[in-house]
Amino acid sequence: MLDDFLNQFLPSTVGGLVFGSIYALIALGYTMVYGVLRLINFAHSEIFMIGTFTSLVVITAVAPASPLTGFALFGVMLLIIALSALISGGAAMLLEVVAYRPLRKKGATRLTALISAIGASLFLQELFALVIIPWLTGKPGRNQQSSPRLVDRDTVFSIGNAAIRTDHIIVIVAAVIMMIALDRVVNRTKIGRGIRATAQDPEAAVLMGVSIDNIVRVTFLLGGAMAGVAGALYLMEFENTVFNVGFVLGIKAFTAAVLGGIGNLRGALLGGVVLGLIENWGAIFLGSEWKDVIAFTVLVIVLMFRPTGILGESLQKARA
Amino acid sequence: MKGNGVTGNANPLRRVGALFDGARDWWEHAKVWQRYLVYLGAIVFALVLPAPWIGSFMSPGSDWTTVLIYPIGTYILLAIGLNIVVGQAGLLDLGFVAFFAIGGYSVAYFGTQYGWNYWATVAFGILITAVSGVILGAPTLRLRGDYLAIVTLGFGEIVRITANNTDEIGGARGITNIPHPTDIPGVVEFALLPAPYYYLMVAAIIVVIIFSVRLQKSRVGRAWAAIREDEDAAELMGVPTFKFKLLAFAIGAMIGGLAGGIYAGKAVFIEPNTFPFILSATILAAVVLGGSGNLPGVMLGAFVIAWLPERFREVEWLKDALGGKDPAEFRILLFGGVLVLMMGLKPEGLLPSRRRKAELHEGTGGMGTMGAEVAGPDTDVTTTEAAK
Numbered sequence: 001m002l003d004d005f006l007n008q009f010l011p012s013t014v015g016g017l018v019f020g021s022i023y024a025l026i027a028l029g030y031t032m033v034y035g036v037l038r039l040i041n042f043a044h045s046e047i048f049m050i051g052t053f054t055s056l057v058v059i060t061a062v063a064p065a066s067p068l069t070g071f072a073l074f075g076v077m078l079l080i081i082a083l084s085a086l087i088s089g090g091a092a093m094l095l096e097v098v099a100y101r102p103l104r105k106k107g108a109t110r111l112t113a114l115i116s117a118i119g120a121s122l123f124l125q126e127l128f129a130l131v132i133i134p135w136l137t138g139k140p141g142r143n144q145q146s147s148p149r150l151v152d153r154d155t156v157f158s159i160g161n162a163a164i165r166t167d168h169i170i171v172i173v174a175a176v177i178m179m180i181a182l183d184r185v186v187n188r189t190k191i192g193r194g195i196r197a198t199a200q201d202p203e204a205a206v207l208m209g210v211s212i213d214n215i216v217r218v219t220f221l222l223g224g225a226m227a228g229v230a231g232a233l234y235l236m237e238f239e240n241t242v243f244n245v246g247f248v249l250g251i252k253a254f255t256a257a258v259l260g261g262i263g264n265l266r267g268a269l270l271g272g273v274v275l276g277l278i279e280n281w282g283a284i285f286l287g288s289e290w291k292d293v294i295a296f297t298v299l300v301i302v303l304m305f306r307p308t309g310i311l312g313e314s315l316q317k318a319r320a
Numbered sequence: 321m322k323g324n325g326v327t328g329n330a331n332p333l334r335r336v337g338a339l340f341d342g343a344r345d346w347w348e349h350a351k352v353w354q355r356y357l358v359y360l361g362a363i364v365f366a367l368v369l370p371a372p373w374i375g376s377f378m379s380p381g382s383d384w385t386t387v388l389i390y391p392i393g394t395y396i397l398l399a400i401g402l403n404i405v406v407g408q409a410g411l412l413d414l415g416f417v418a419f420f421a422i423g424g425y426s427v428a429y430f431g432t433q434y435g436w437n438y439w440a441t442v443a444f445g446i447l448i449t450a451v452s453g454v455i456l457g458a459p460t461l462r463l464r465g466d467y468l469a470i471v472t473l474g475f476g477e478i479v480r481i482t483a484n485n486t487d488e489i490g491g492a493r494g495i496t497n498i499p500h501p502t503d504i505p506g507v508v509e510f511a512l513l514p515a516p517y518y519y520l521m522v523a524a525i526i527v528v529i530i531f532s533v534r535l536q537k538s539r540v541g542r543a544w545a546a547i548r549e550d551e552d553a554a555e556l557m558g559v560p561t562f563k564f565k566l567l568a569f570a571i572g573a574m575i576g577g578l579a580g581g582i583y584a585g586k587a588v589f590i591e592p593n594t595f596p597f598i599l600s601a602t603i604l605a606a607v608v609l610g611g612s613g614n615l616p617g618v619m620l621g622a623f624v625i626a627w628l629p630e631r632f633r634e635v636e637w638l639k640d641a642l643g644g645k646d647p648a649e650f651r652i653l654l655f656g657g658v659l660v661l662m663m664g665l666k667p668e669g670l671l672p673s674r675r676r677k678a679e680l681h682e683g684t685g686g687m688g689t690m691g692a693e694v695a696g697p698d699t700d701v702t703t704t705e706a707a708k
Contacts, residue, residue, distance in 0.1 A: 038691035119659025
């Protein structure tokens, strides 16, 4: 047992970091929307799913030339990430207008909003399974769709017995860049200040001339774009997707957000990485079929003992 | 009265509500013998429901009695159980299917492995689900609102994945050859005919309805209403909220377990994927659509959500319109859309409970509002987020 653990420790750490980066990117959307609206955006996982299918379409289009290397790879990756971010961000904005805005205007209860979010989540999943996926790929909508290989799995360097491959590096680097960018936007721009102000005290923000509707729209756009990027990276790394791919991943990313401290952007990063590592290390002992159970158990334990998460402070308390 | 985006009686939903209000007023003042007449009428109606002439209209494509057992009867039973948790105590539980699964699995496991009598396995299954309701509730019920929802969802998935990974209870292959209910000599024999199971289901539903109504009118029910409306106030007034929340969880779980036991006895085969998250969401949709906290409403919601997809399963003109797909495939799409629309237009449901409606109109029932909303001339926010 212990030998197993020592043998597999480094490879599963790498796996955990890759998973963790993807969780963290999705968690950003949960955390931002929760910070501003006090709402668990249950349909956020479908925004991620839309990102995976956007990149599936692009990767399939460039498939004859893949696997790519060098500048071509860089260009195509940029295109996939940009397109997924755009389409997912747009979908998230649309979702807000349809499912949440009417409720917000009426001053609905938080549970009403959550039920609406669940409805939107089911609706989007089924819309894709029944209509959009068959139309995009010409295959039955409920099947696993696999994507062609975009990046060769070359080992760049090794640490002990863990091989660090090209695709690992791309996922982690891209995720880190996106997070730094988002952090900059929220902390250094005017619109970011508006987001922080709204999270802190919506009424005062309105009196100071912040347009709440705009802020909420931008929040969904940014969070959705991050989920879109996560979708693109996920597809490139795991090379398959399905209409309900977001379900378990969404709960795990939410777990990551709570673990880091909901409403806290840097917490989302920390939570994602920690969850990815715990999951992968735990899987060495219990077997990978228990991975999801490990993640959900972490969620329960965190909420029981430290509902504010590891970092605990939140978007609202961040110094402007 | 605040408008809900639609004015006056132009809204058909509201007209249904008004009709129902009239009926409720009559019921409030009805004499005892009139009430018993209504009870009798309802029971007679339930007993003649499987008649072929009704079935030919209600379910031309499949066997009507079977449809009445699953999904209709099962959904109604589950919805009554979830209504205690969500409607009466105001705890949003997204993992209710876990109890349905535990009930079904106990009947299956003890029936096949130890050859227990069916009725004993059902009773034991209800006991196990009550205990698991407490086990599940004890750590999580300190959480409020949407956090509770996510944790219960996680628990539902944990139960399903555990069943899937445990070879002791069949793993992913599930359990086959679950024994049928034991015959009651001279009264009823359970074989392959669906009718006896239907009457068993009706009996279970009647018992659970009586149980649920009596609970609602008791001290326990009042405590739940207090918790639902304002947990802090209830606690300060001396209601032991945690205990009552646990009780709500356990009782809801027992009803879920009962439904699982009956289902397993009829279906003869269960597997982990009989109990997906979508079933939890469906039952929640039934409760919310019908009118959370109001029994007739909840039953109507469960009936509609169970029956509509079955009714339009093989309808030719609809099939053609959908490009050759079975209309029943679109049911989840429809649930999702209906949930979003309902929450936007009429969050209290089709036949709301009166108290619930008042709560939703005057404040938030202690659930807190969404953030980023600012009091304007047409909103009255009496409770704001305390956690700022």
